[in-house]
Amino acid sequence: MDIKEKLIILADSAKYDASCSSSGSNRKTKNGLGTTSIAGICHSFASDGRCISLLKILMTNCCCYDCKYCLNRKSNNIKRAIFTKEEICEITLNFYRRNYIEGLFLSSGIIKNPDYTMNLMIEAISFLRKKYHFGGYIHAKAIPGASEYLIKKLGQLVDRMSANIELPTENGLKLLAPNKESTKVTKIMKYVDNNRNARFVPAGQSTQMIIGATNESDLEIMSKSASLYNSYKLKRVFYSAYIPVNNDKLLPSLKLPPLKRENRLYQADFLLRFYKFKVPDILDEKNPNFNLLIDPKADWALRHLEEFPKEINSASYDELLKIPGVGVKSAKRIISARKYFKLTFNDLSKLGIVLKRAKYFILCGGKYFIDGNNFKRNFIEKNLILEDKIYETTSNEQLKLSLFDE
Amino acid sequence: MSKSNYIYLYDGSFINLLNLIKILLKKKIIPQNIKDDTYLPNLLEQSFKFKIEDDEKVIQEIINGTSKNILTTIYYLFLSNEENKELLIYYFLVHSLKFKNKVYYMRNLKSVDKALKVVMYVSHENHKFKGFVRFKELANNILYAEISPVNNILPILSNYFKKRLKNEFFIIKDVKRNIVSVYDKKDFYILDGEEFKLIGNKESSSEKLIQDMWIAFYKTIGIKERKNDRCRRNFMPKKYWKNIIEMRDEL
Ligand code: SF4
Numbered sequence: 001m002d003i004k005e006k007l008i009i010l011a012d013s014a015k016y017d018a019s020c021s022s023s024g025s026n027r028k029t030k031n032g033l034g035t036t037s038i039a040g041i042c043h044s045f046a047s048d049g050r051c052i053s054l055l056k057i058l059m060t061n062c063c064c065y066d067c068k069y070c071l072n073r074k075s076n077n078i079k080r081a082i083f084t085k086e087e088i089c090e091i092t093l094n095f096y097r098r099n100y101i102e103g104l105f106l107s108s109g110i111i112k113n114p115d116y117t118m119n120l121m122i123e124a125i126s127f128l129r130k131k132y133h134f135g136g137y138i139h140a141k142a143i144p145g146a147s148e149y150l151i152k153k154l155g156q157l158v159d160r161m162s163a164n165i166e167l168p169t170e171n172g173l174k175l176l177a178p179n180k181e182s183t184k185v186t187k188i189m190k191y192v193d194n195n196r197n198a199r200f201v202p203a204g205q206s207t208q209m210i211i212g213a214t215n216e217s218d219l220e221i222m223s224k225s226a227s228l229y230n231s232y233k234l235k236r237v238f239y240s241a242y243i244p245v246n247n248d249k250l251l252p253s254l255k256l257p258p259l260k261r262e263n264r265l266y267q268a269d270f271l272l273r274f275y276k277f278k279v280p281d282i283l284d285e286k287n288p289n290f291n292l293l294i295d296p297k298a299d300w301a302l303r304h305l306e307e308f309p310k311e312i313n314s315a316s317y318d319e320l321l322k323i324p325g326v327g328v329k330s331a332k333r334i335i336s337a338r339k340y341f342k343l344t345f346n347d348l349s350k351l352g353i354v355l356k357r358a359k360y361f362i363l364c365g366g367k368y369f370i371d372g373n374n375f376k377r378n379f380i381e382k383n384l385i386l387e388d389k390i391y392e393t394t395s396n397e398q399l400k401l402s403l404f405d406e
Numbered sequence: 407m408s409k410s411n412y413i414y415l416y417d418g419s420f421i422n423l424l425n426l427i428k429i430l431l432k433k434k435i436i437p438q439n440i441k442d443d444t445y446l447p448n449l450l451e452q453s454f455k456f457k458i459e460d461d462e463k464v465i466q467e468i469i470n471g472t473s474k475n476i477l478t479t480i481y482y483l484f485l486s487n488e489e490n491k492e493l494l495i496y497y498f499l500v501h502s503l504k505f506k507n508k509v510y511y512m513r514n515l516k517s518v519d520k521a522l523k524v525v526m527y528v529s530h531e532n533h534k535f536k537g538f539v540r541f542k543e544l545a546n547n548i549l550y551a552e553i554s555p556v557n558n559i560l561p562i563l564s565n566y567f568k569k570r571l572k573n574e575f576f577i578i579k580d581v582k583r584n585i586v587s588v589y590d591k592k593d594f595y596i597l598d599g600e601e602f603k604l605i606g607n608k609e610s611s612s613e614k615l616i617q618d619m620w621i622a623f624y625k626t627i628g629i630k631e632r633k634n635d636r637c638r639r640n641f642m643p644k645k646y647w648k649n650i651i652e653m654r655d656e657l
């Protein structure tokens with residue numbers, strides 16, 4: 001098998017992992033090749049619109065586990081390949097020099113046992129860093145169940161490390177990934193969190209959950225995320241809409257991946273991380289799932305209309321953040337600008353603040369954007385849905401997502 | 407003899423422009439426009455050229471009078487493709503001398519608003535090209551890339567690659583402007599495409615295989631159940647595709 005064929009097999013097996021960002025690290029090299037950039041850099045965009053930043057590959061797609069949702073599971077009869085450490089270095093360095101990529105994302109199926117697999121990964125990455133003095137970004141997947149000394153070794157070589165929680169509940173795991181236990185994953189997270197510094201996983205850790213393969217509610221998923229953020233200071237939780245690759249009676253038969261739902265989860269995730277929302281603000285036992293028609297922030301605002309409309313010229317920073325359509329950047333701009341002059345709707349547009357959603361929830365100098373009698377739930381809800389439809393959905397929402405990306 | 411309804415000319419360089427603006431400010435002249443000296447005035451226009459000394463001191467004077475940030479902003483404006491960028495720089499500087507760093511919030515002033523939008527565009531385009539540049543390896547081991555950006559980002563982009571590809575020789579050519587940047591492992595130099603001709607631009611022996619592998623990787627990594635062409639084009643506008651090797655098949 002030639003190296004190109006291997007690359008195709010091992011990229012194909014890795015493509016379902018959602019994380020791709022190359023941000024959060026600021027590596028400079030004295031004598032080697034490459035640097036990293038705090039903001040992260042996208043080098044290309046795939047046919048599905050996702051950013052390509054890293055050479056995302058598995059070391060091998062051979063696996064002794066049999067997770068039901070995974071293409072690489074033991075019971076599937078597919079072509080298997082394994083990269084040598086030299087091959088991994090060769091491709092990474094050649095791609096990097098030509099500016100195709102920001103660095104390497106290395107994951108792997110499990111061969112023999114977790115320690116054996118981790119050791120091979122560490123050898124490859126250590127080759128890249130020490131023999132070739134590679135200073136670009138490296139994100140490695142830690143293998144759950146691997147020994148602590150290996151986690152330590154790997155963490156000293158990479159920018160980001162992550163271990164996938166895969167499913168939000170233990171029951172889900174038991175059903176679909178019988179060889180996995182969430183405690184093995186959280187053990188890694190805890191170790192990384194306790195030891196993180198400028199030379200150990202400087203860009204922090206992330207994780208991923210598969211959405212829609214089991215029947216957990218959005219409330220269960222978001223609660224899991226919130227607890228992961230709180231307990232281990234994760235940089236990101238990624239949500240990956242389940243895409244059926246195997247036929248299995250334990251798996252739902254979906255025609256299309258639940259992309260809208262995935263999008264809502266990302267939006268709610270931003271609310272938790274940057275907008276000081278808590279899970280119970282967004283979802284509860286009575287409404288355990290997202291409204292697919294309206295984004296979570298607007299949905300929250302519509303249920304709390306008594307707090308609106310907010311006067312742009314006097315609302316506090318925290319209050320500004322709760323306005324649908326107003327992000328961290330916009331809120332900061334408003335605060336700085338209004339020191340010098342009183343803001344009108346026109347000024348807001350000039351400040352680059354998108355009024356599409358915000359205008360329904362604000363006053364400028366006491367004025368609503370149209371006759372104030374229209375400030376009613378029905379009117380706003382109808383218009384928000386309408387504007388979304390006109391504006392087309394997926395592409396622009398994904399655009400927004402990536403702009404906010406760390 | 408110098409009047410406000412004149413078009414003032416400079417030699418096209420940043421330093422020359424700053425020195426010209428310094429003279430205008432000193433003489434309290436509000437120019438009708440400022441253009442580089444290739445500009446051909448129409449019948450109703452009158453142009454005037456001061457004798458300007460290219461004094462680099464002006465850089466420090468601007469920093470002292472405003473801030474480093476404002477100097478950078480002005481430089482980005484200068485790199486833009488905006489038709490009347492020189493006049494925009496003049497007005498932005500006038501406001502900056504008055505408001506200092508607060509100028510960034512004075513979006514209610516038309517010229518400030520416009521200037522900041524243009525700067526945003528230049529800096530976004532530069533950021534995109536940090537990702538979109540595609541080098542190929544020539545037989546003599548030099549890395550070579552061609553770009554066609556809207557704005558003249560070659561100097562700031564080269565400065566970025568100078569750090570990233572510290573130990574490589576590289577050449578980046580802005581095809582549209584016919585200028586090249588040449589990095590010799592110490593610093594980079596911007597040269598006119600006419601002065602600089604590449605001799606022996608044969609690709610290295612492994613170049614074809616690496617390109618093939620990259621294109622194969624690119625085609626594999628997209629998930630077909632999630633295909634989203636519009637989103638892709640939002641992030642990676644079609645006008646850039648011809649220099650992005652993995653997109654050539656789709657052009
Ligand atoms: S451990 Fe499970 S998810 Fe990972 S490669 Fe093996 S089968 Fe797939």
